[in-house]
Amino acid sequence: MRNRLNNKRINGAALEMIMRDVLDGMTGFTHEACSGSETGRMEILAVEEAVNTAPERINVIPFPGRSRKP
16 A cells, blocks of 8 residues: 655644644643652662673774874
8 A cells, every 4th residue: 555645744734733732742741640749859769780781892983184293
């Protein structure tokens, strides 16, 4: 099935309505997520040591530029 929206753009009022819907959704989500919290209070749930899974290797790439020779 071919997508009828290929190479189409959403402009003007339609784009603004979509953006407003997204912002309203974000506002509603944050309101619901934060409704039981208190301002200025934070509860620490756990303290764990960070695990570094990246190998400790450095690959220095010289920056091309002017020679330091006078």
